[in-house]
Amino acid sequence: MGTGTGKQQRRGNTRQRIQDVALELFAEQGYEKTSLREIAERLDVTKAALYYHFKTKEDILTSIFDDSTRPIDELIAWGHEQPQPPSLDVRKQVLSRYSEILVDAAPLFRFMQENQATVRDLKTGESFKDRMFGLYDILKDPDAPMADQVRCFSALFTMHGGMFVLKDIDGDPEEKRKAILEVAIDLVTQAHSGD
Amino acid sequence: MGTGTGKQQRRGNTRQRIQDVALELFAEQGYEKTSLREIAERLDVTKAALYYHFKTKEDILTSIFDDSTRPIDELIAWGHEQPQPPSLDVRKQVLSRYSEILVDAAPLFRFMQENQATVRDLKTGESFKDRMFGLYDILKDPDAPMADQVRCFSALFTMHGGMFVLKDIDGDPEEKRKAILEVAIDLVTQAHSGD
């Protein structure tokens, strides 16, 4: 049998490999600056092979996005089943679960964050925005004072920003994640007690 | 005769007009997706004319950045003159002044935020990052617990994010700015009291 490496082993999983390499390069260099030539070369296939698996460049991105995004959709769906306005506990849970999702989908989120301008007029961009507001919808209490609404947004931003800036900072990743989550939870807690 | 509008009036300030139009387009569509042809066309000059005023495309961006960024440099310089670790009052003042700077330089910041991937390997990108860490350096207390450090970062992020997300939200701009500033100040205050 023998687990052949190289050209042999890669049958059937080309589609997946394209997505992996593409996301890696998109995150590293940006969407516009990553050419299909580059992706193809790194996979050691021709550009045309990419077009066998995906209809367009945008389609590659979309497919990655749709696959990684399911957990968030589930979280949003769960949130919408909860009573409105949300209890503090629901808010905390949302943040907590979101924090874990972010860790898994880190490269994609980093990409989204850093390529907003590019992605804005792609379908992917719209979906992303929708999801952000979807989360915000769950956290927010529309009757709360403005500062408390800001706090909810801020909690989300803290988590996003934190994920990617703190890598330039010393410390254990898991510990950092927890610190970030703590601050975010603090923010919604204050927003809640303001009621 | 007469002062004439249009082509006549725009003598001598072409350089400035290029910067204005360029920033507008960069912010609207992204740096990569904005071509020099587009900038030139909107100004009703030829592409070659742009090269009379600026050495490269990047140079246009750099020049805009350097011009709009001075107030931040001054703020950082002022901050560094203050004793370390910073008093709560200093922290508050930094955020407050930064908040005003952000309002004025909104398009540039929006651009920076949305084009990180692109701008990362431009000189401009480096400078921007330096400035962010410059501000953070002033706010932070290296001996504080991690959560408090996160709070300082979070304060900065809240301000950045707030500026651009809250435009999708109802309410008077100045009021929103104040709410954002309030939350940011709250964050550093808590960070401070943790000492």
Next chain:
Amino acid sequence: MGTGTGKQQRRGNTRQRIQDVALELFAEQGYEKTSLREIAERLDVTKAALYYHFKTKEDILTSIFDDSTRPIDELIAWGHEQPQPPSLDVRKQVLSRYSEILVDAAPLFRFMQENQATVRDLKTGESFKDRMFGLYDILKDPDAPMADQVRCFSALFTMHGGMFVLKDIDGDPEEKRKAILEVAIDLVTQAHSGD
């Protein structure tokens, strides 16, 4: 159970179906602009399947052409058996029979007419031209004055052109065909009486 429509029913006649769809698309959009992907998709088979039935794209066209063209070959063969120069009656019969052939093979002829440039350096193109001159050979009298030779060509052209332009014009198709045939016969009649 049941004779089943769709995929089931189409056994064995795939080759024919390819030809039909191909001709339809070739006529509609032109040979170059019709891709094998398009043909395959419309038939709900893969491109590779086309290659099971035909060696090349050109081969598809050639096969259609060869199949639809037999009646003309027979007409030409018949014409060549007649005494030279042809009697007026022979000429009339040739036109008359040709008129009917044209009706049946309309899509192919339309295609040929509209894709001359493309088809010129395909085998098919050569064959087509040969056949045109074959017909002309039967009609013409090499000793007649030039104007009469033109009339013979004109008769042929009238029939070709007529078929495809008159569809943009009101009136019953069969009536139009007859009017066209009448004019064509008139032309060869005049050519003949000039002798």
Next chain:
Amino acid sequence: MGTGTGKQQRRGNTRQRIQDVALELFAEQGYEKTSLREIAERLDVTKAALYYHFKTKEDILTSIFDDSTRPIDELIAWGHEQPQPPSLDVRKQVLSRYSEILVDAAPLFRFMQENQATVRDLKTGESFKDRMFGLYDILKDPDAPMADQVRCFSALFTMHGGMFVLKDIDGDPEEKRKAILEVAIDLVTQAHSGD
């Protein structure tokens, strides 16, 4: 001074040269099969140079067409000033003038004739068709019997077809043109006397 050949001399007339070479190649090989690379190579410039002068490939064709087509527009305009239905003399003059126009614009017309399928969904195709019907409108008498209407169309077709088929035939070009014109005039004369 010296009339430098080669790269020197060709300043200012590049646009014209592109049109010339393009028409030559379009007519020779067809529109689709002529690539911009080929045009550029034959002119010894880069592809990008073509794009300095024309916005798209189609634009090259359109520009050629618009330039060569003016005489026909004038002829149509003149025809529309004449009383309706047209006198026999007007009809003859239209054909006669059209015959001369065709000689001058021969390559373009040959191209149009041979690339109908391709050109159909280009602006140029529409314009061409419009012009054909424009001429037909002048010649036709809507109240005449169908056969006479066919004769008018036939006259036009005879001229078009004649131009390009007769080159495969022996004889002096000018003499052939006259024979063709004679047949065409005969056709409209008959159509007229049928009134």
Next chain:
DNA sequence: CATGAATGAGTATTCATTCAT
């Protein structure tokens, strides 16, 4: 101060074709 003309390197995308299964 600016333009007209051009370039070289690149891009995403499409196509006819092949072949092992």
Next chain:
DNA sequence: CATGAATGAATACTCATTCAT
């Protein structure tokens, strides 16, 4: 009988940049 996966070569088009005038 047909497909899934891939290729090589091409295509139209765009862009930042240059330079003589």
